[in-house]
Amino acid sequence: MTETTAPAPTRDRRGPATGLRRFVFHLLLTVAAMVMIYPLLWMLSASFKPLDEIFTDPGLFPNTWEWSNYAEGWTALPHPFETYIWNSMVIVAGSIVGNLVSCSMAAYAFARLRFPLRGMLFAVMLGTIMLPIHVVIIPQYILFNNLGWVDTFWPLIVPKLLATDAFFVFLMVQFIRGLPRELDEAASIDGCGYWGTYLRIIMPLCMPALATTAIFTFIWTWNDFYSQLIYLRDVDLQTVPLALRLFMDSTGTTNWGALFAMSIVALGPIFGFFLAGQRYLVRGIATTGIK
Amino acid sequence: MTDNDVAVVRPKQRSSGPPPEPAAPAKRPAPNRGRGTIRTRERWAALSFMSPWILGLLAITIGPMVASFYLSFTDYSLGYGEWVGGENYARMLEDPRLANAIKVTAVYTFVSVPLQLGAALLLAIVLDRGLRGMSFYRSVFYLPSLLGGSVAIAIMWRQIFGTEGLVNQVLAIFGIQGEGWVSHPDYALGTLIVLHVWTFGSPMIIFLAGLRQIPAMYYEAAKVDGAGPLRRFWSVTIPLLTPIIFFNLVLQIINSFQSFTQAFIISSGKGGPADSTMFLTLYLYDQGFTQFDMGYASAIAWLLLAIIAIFTALNFLMSKFWVFYGDND
Numbered sequence: 001m002t003e004t005t006a007p008a009p010t011r012d013r014r015g016p017a018t019g020l021r022r023f024v025f026h027l028l029l030t031v032a033a034m035v036m037i038y039p040l041l042w043m044l045s046a047s048f049k050p051l052d053e054i055f056t057d058p059g060l061f062p063n064t065w066e067w068s069n070y071a072e073g074w075t076a077l078p079h080p081f082e083t084y085i086w087n088s089m090v091i092v093a094g095s096i097v098g099n100l101v102s103c104s105m106a107a108y109a110f111a112r113l114r115f116p117l118r119g120m121l122f123a124v125m126l127g128t129i130m131l132p133i134h135v136v137i138i139p140q141y142i143l144f145n146n147l148g149w150v151d152t153f154w155p156l157i158v159p160k161l162l163a164t165d166a167f168f169v170f171l172m173v174q175f176i177r178g179l180p181r182e183l184d185e186a187a188s189i190d191g192c193g194y195w196g197t198y199l200r201i202i203m204p205l206c207m208p209a210l211a212t213t214a215i216f217t218f219i220w221t222w223n224d225f226y227s228q229l230i231y232l233r234d235v236d237l238q239t240v241p242l243a244l245r246l247f248m249d250s251t252g253t254t255n256w257g258a259l260f261a262m263s264i265v266a267l268g269p270i271f272g273f274f275l276a277g278q279r280y281l282v283r284g285i286a287t288t289g290i291k
Numbered sequence: 292m293t294d295n296d297v298a299v300v301r302p303k304q305r306s307s308g309p310p311p312e313p314a315a316p317a318k319r320p321a322p323n324r325g326r327g328t329i330r331t332r333e334r335w336a337a338l339s340f341m342s343p344w345i346l347g348l349l350a351i352t353i354g355p356m357v358a359s360f361y362l363s364f365t366d367y368s369l370g371y372g373e374w375v376g377g378e379n380y381a382r383m384l385e386d387p388r389l390a391n392a393i394k395v396t397a398v399y400t401f402v403s404v405p406l407q408l409g410a411a412l413l414l415a416i417v418l419d420r421g422l423r424g425m426s427f428y429r430s431v432f433y434l435p436s437l438l439g440g441s442v443a444i445a446i447m448w449r450q451i452f453g454t455e456g457l458v459n460q461v462l463a464i465f466g467i468q469g470e471g472w473v474s475h476p477d478y479a480l481g482t483l484i485v486l487h488v489w490t491f492g493s494p495m496i497i498f499l500a501g502l503r504q505i506p507a508m509y510y511e512a513a514k515v516d517g518a519g520p521l522r523r524f525w526s527v528t529i530p531l532l533t534p535i536i537f538f539n540l541v542l543q544i545i546n547s548f549q550s551f552t553q554a555f556i557i558s559s560g561k562g563g564p565a566d567s568t569m570f571l572t573l574y575l576y577d578q579g580f581t582q583f584d585m586g587y588a589s590a591i592a593w594l595l596l597a598i599i600a601i602f603t604a605l606n607f608l609m610s611k612f613w614v615f616y617g618d619n620d
Contacts, residue, residue: 278430
């Protein structure tokens with residue numbers, strides 16, 4: 001059962017990669033990796049370059065270090081950049097809490113409880129994973145507009161509290177199914193009800209799945225542009241992606257250095273989560289196949 | 292969080308239908324506190340656990356879906372709308388911008404997805420050889436697909452493929468004078484395709500997980516039968532990997548039909564130059580949220596859904612001819 005997560009055993013089933021061949025493989029991989037990563041490194045370095053150097057120097061090391069790009073970018077918009085970071089953080093935090101609570105509850109019911117129409121509802125749940133947001137966005141907008149929620153964070157957070165990110169329900173169902181049922185039964189013999197079992201047995205054992213959920217929710221919400229673009233038009237409520245877009249469309253193309261600096265600021269947290277949570281990310285993708 | 296062992300990945304359950312019925316009714320020593328049998332109490336518990344999801348399904352997903360379908364037969368705009376029958380759909384047939392948007396989206400999808408999956412498969416096979424430093428390479432190749440959807444990367448792309456961008460600076464070293472790729476109607480879509488291919492990391496990881504599933508004994512048996520490395524690749528690796536290739540194909544086609552952010556940022560929201568990056572999603576946004584012609588936009592949304600559904604169904608139909616479900620899967 002653990003065969004898929006076990007670290008790659010050193011196999012020789014396709015012939016040992018030895019000597020020259022191994023060298024060639026490493027060389028090719030390194031070149032490929034360099035090509036892949038070069039734009040990112042270049043943007044990082046460009047965020048420290050003066051404008052004329054951005055346009056002329058494809059290299060990675062700035063000749064003149066232009067630290068002021070960051071200070072300039074930070075204050076280039078109507079609000080200082082921390083406002084946008086804060087707005088993004090509020091939405092991200094709400095989304096993470098929402099997904100963790102609502103998706104795990106639904107997942108527990110799907111994985112452990114018997115109720116009528118379970119099979120059908122499960123199929124519906126899987127179907128909603130694939131449903132394009134574009135199909136429902138207009139009525140959603142009308143709904144939230146009628147509730148007076150446009151230009152608030154609610155349209156971005158409330159759906160998460162209602163487990164509409166079915167992908168995570170699926171992820172957790174898969175995970176809970178892998179936990180031994182004897183644990184539930186033991187808990188029930190000890191007098192645990194369904195909520196007790198969920199809170200004291202299932203949730204603690206689900207930590208890896210919860211971590212995967214939290215990390216993915218962070219990255220997706222932090223990166224999300226479409227729904228924020230639709231629901232947040234008020235200048236005070238702009239988030240990091242919206243601020244970047246505003247920056248680019250207003251002054252950006254004349255001040256690439258500052259724009260790159262803020263782009264690096266925007267990518268920083270994702271990169272951090274990538275480094276810290278790689279294990280969970282890779283596992284989440286391998287289990288469910290969604291990026 | 293150290294329980295690595297609990298965290299097993301089971302792709303075999305992926306194909307799952309409904310979860311298996313629990314074995315024999317779990318014996319719950321019911322101290323019969325409340326009314327009702329154990330069965331009904333389990334149902335009430337299920338309802339309470341499911342209630343957020345059910346509410347979300349009705350209010351955020353199914354309700355809006357039905358409403359969207361209804362709206363597509365009206366000329367709804369900002370609070371006012373009347374039933375217009377099939378007018379929106381008739382209008383589609385005579386809308387050259389829509390036809391163009393379908394074409395652009397289709398070209399984008401059918402060029403970028405095969406390239407992306409090809410790159411993912413190639414790299415997965417190379418990385419599966421158990422080279423030292425494999426996890427480092429894997430991370431480097433994976434990183435772009437995490438970042439790829441963000442506005443920051445789209446901004447970067449816009450500069451890189453701009454007139455004085457990184458690509459042209461590199462080309463200049465070889466004495467080539469490059470175009471302003473993102474602002475040229477013939478090339479702008481190409482830059483988006485390159486961006487999509489750049490994010491091959493997540494399908495690559497799925498391929499890697501699939502390759503690990505292939506039992507080594509098949510390779511040994513093939514070797515005993517005298518199959519060379521190339522033959523083993525074509526006759527063992529590829530057939531056994533076809534379910535994963537299929538899975539990735541379905542998923543990536545669905546995803547790329549819905550691409551929005553990068554095209555929006557690269558073209559400043561206009562789908563330009565000359566509508567050359569006007570995806571269906573951008574056109575929908577333009578009609579629904581810029582022109583506020585929400586009836587027509589809803590019809591476009593259903594067109595998008597129909598296109599995605601048709602290609603997914605085709606994919607499943609065709610899978611009979613090339614996807615191999617042996618005893619391995």
